[in-house]
Amino acid sequence: AQSVAQPEDQVNVAEGNPLTVKCTYSVSGNPYLFWYVQYPNRGLQFLLKYITGDNLVKGSYGFEAEFNKSQTSFHLKKPSALVSDSALYFCAVRDMEYNQGGKLIFGQGTELSVKP
Amino acid sequence: DSGVTQTPKHLITATGQRVTLRCSPRSGDLSVYWYQQSLDQGLQFLIQYYNGEERAKGNILERFSAQQFPDLHSELNLSSLELGDSALYFCASSPTNSKTSGRAFRSYNEQFFGPGTRLTVL
Numbered sequence: 001a002q003s004v005a006q007p008e009d010q011v012n013v014a015e016g017n018p019l020t021v022k023c024t025y026s027v028s029g030n031p032y033l034f035w036y037v038q039y040p041n042r043g044l045q046f047l048l049k050y051i052t053g054d055n056l057v058k059g060s061y062g063f064e065a066e067f068n069k070s071q072t073s074f075h076l077k078k079p080s081a082l083v084s085d086s087a088l089y090f091c092a093v094r095d096m097e098y099n100q101g102g103k104l105i106f107g108q109g110t111e112l113s114v115k116p
Numbered sequence: 117d118s119g120v121t122q123t124p125k126h127l128i129t130a131t132g133q134r135v136t137l138r139c140s141p142r143s144g145d146l147s148v149y150w151y152q153q154s155l156d157q158g159l160q161f162l163i164q165y166y167n168g169e170e171r172a173k174g175n176i177l178e179r180f181s182a183q184q185f186p187d188l189h190s191e192l193n194l195s196s197l198e199l200g201d202s203a204l205y206f207c208a209s210s211p212t213n214s215k216t217s218g219r220a221f222r223s224y225n226e227q228f229f230g231p232g233t234r235l236t237v238l
Contacts, residue, residue, distance in 0.1 A: 034226055043118065043206060043229040090159065101164040101172030102210070103149060104227060108158050 002027045006107035013081045021076040023091030032094035033074045081114045120230035128236045134195040137233045141209030148190040154203040197237045204232045
């Protein structure tokens with residue numbers, strides 16, 4: 001079965017410092033990986049995805065993610081955090097098994113708090 | 117703005133009642149997915165439709181049903197509501213680049229989410 005884990009419930013970072021939000025995955029076959037962000041009382045916004053190709057993927061709002069096949073990880077990163085980055089972040093994998101419709105399987109989410 | 121719309125934004129109802137949640141996908145997207153977000157279960161996939169046909173089912177209760185209409189909008193019907201059904205319900209749509217093999221349907225594109233419907237069952 002496909003699964004995603006986000007080992008940290010919360011990450012605290014000072015504004016201007018680099019941030020990392022961790023994600024590990026378990027899939028059969030090639031992984032199709034995604035990061036989404038959810039602001040309070042809002043829907044999920046797509047940040048970036050890894051389908052194939054370069055291991056470093058660049059996305060929206062200055063975020064990037066590093067795909068590491070040997071460590072089965074897909075960590076989200078940003079070189080310099082902003083207070084406005086404070087939100088709930090979800091890692092997800094696309095379920096490519098037969099008749100699963102390509103649904104997204106989400107991690108439990110990581111609350112990012114960036115303090116001034 | 118993702119281009120996916122959901123109505124209503126909020127619903128407050130009583131146990132035993134029935135409600136209908138509505139979703140309009142992005143223009144041109146044929147796939148619609150429904151998800152439930154709750155504190156204890158996190159984000160869980162409920163059901164998927166593609167061009168009017170059900171394609172995949174997840175953790176959807178028998179009291180819940182959905183359909184996708186010819187204009188591609190979708191409705192999620194929740195009946196005999198219980199307190200535990202209180203949650204945020206999201207609809208998402210996805211572009212149609214996909215792998216198909218017979219009845220298998222697997223899309224590898226990102227999904228675009230609507231703002232959600234917050235259901236409160238009292």
